[in-house]
Amino acid sequence: MVIAAPIVATVGVVLLYGILQPTHRGPTATYWNRGRAALLPGLDRLASRLGVGYAAYELDARECAGRIDAPVETVDELLSSHGFERMPLSAWKTLPDGRSEAASWAKRTGPFADRQLHVMLFQTDDGATELYAHEEFNAFHPRHATKHYHGVDYDPEAGCRQLRTLLGDQLEAVQPEHIASDSAAVVDESASNPSRPESPNRRSED
Numbered sequence: 001m002v003i004a005a006p007i008v009a010t011v012g013v014v015l016l017y018g019i020l021q022p023t024h025r026g027p028t029a030t031y032w033n034r035g036r037a038a039l040l041p042g043l044d045r046l047a048s049r050l051g052v053g054y055a056a057y058e059l060d061a062r063e064c065a066g067r068i069d070a071p072v073e074t075v076d077e078l079l080s081s082h083g084f085e086r087m088p089l090s091a092w093k094t095l096p097d098g099r100s101e102a103a104s105w106a107k108r109t110g111p112f113a114d115r116q117l118h119v120m121l122f123q124t125d126d127g128a129t130e131l132y133a134h135e136e137f138n139a140f141h142p143r144h145a146t147k148h149y150h151g152v153d154y155d156p157e158a159g160c161r162q163l164r165t166l167l168g169d170q171l172e173a174v175q176p177e178h179i180a181s182d183s184a185a186v187v188d189e190s191a192s193n194p195s196r197p198e199s200p201n202r203r204s205e206d
């Protein structure tokens with residue numbers, strides 16, 4: 001994957017920013033998530049069997065920035081209005097309670113920015129949307145793609161802080177009891193392993 005990540009990043013940035021129209025990075029481009037949902041979990045299982053990396057992983061409580069009492073489609077529009085773009089170049093995310101992501105967005109200063117704010121949306125049973133976030137190296141920058149893949153300088157706290165600053169009162173805090181209880185253990189376990197900062201389920205390539 002050390003070689004593959006920069007290649008994938010190069011293809012992705014050429015496709016999204018050099019060939020396709022900007023609408024393919026906006027709220028109407030829901031097909032990216034459907035395609036990722038169909039492809040990445042199976043690819044992750046294959047990668048796990050072969051021991052060659054990962055294509056999906058489970059988020060933990062550190063990344064829960066809050067919730068918005070609105071459906072995913074409305075939050076899509078809100079994030080787009082704040083400069084976020086669809087993020088197809090991303091592993092598939094799930095939560096400890098079994099939910100899968102409903103959308104993936106990223107905000108950066110440009111296609112070749114060093115860093116990005118990555119936000120993932122999860123639908124709740126009552127029709128609201130929970131937002132999970134982290135700040136990280138830009139997955140589309142070929143020079144940073146390998147660091148992105150391995151979670152180097154991966155920062156959930158900064159991501160949540162930045163998102164809360166951007167959205168202000170629109171983003172409601174999620175009560176601790178509403179976050180899966182086993183997420184707390186993930187925080188402690190990942191904190192003790194700086195080479196895998198985001199989750200024990202994000203596999204390194206040792």
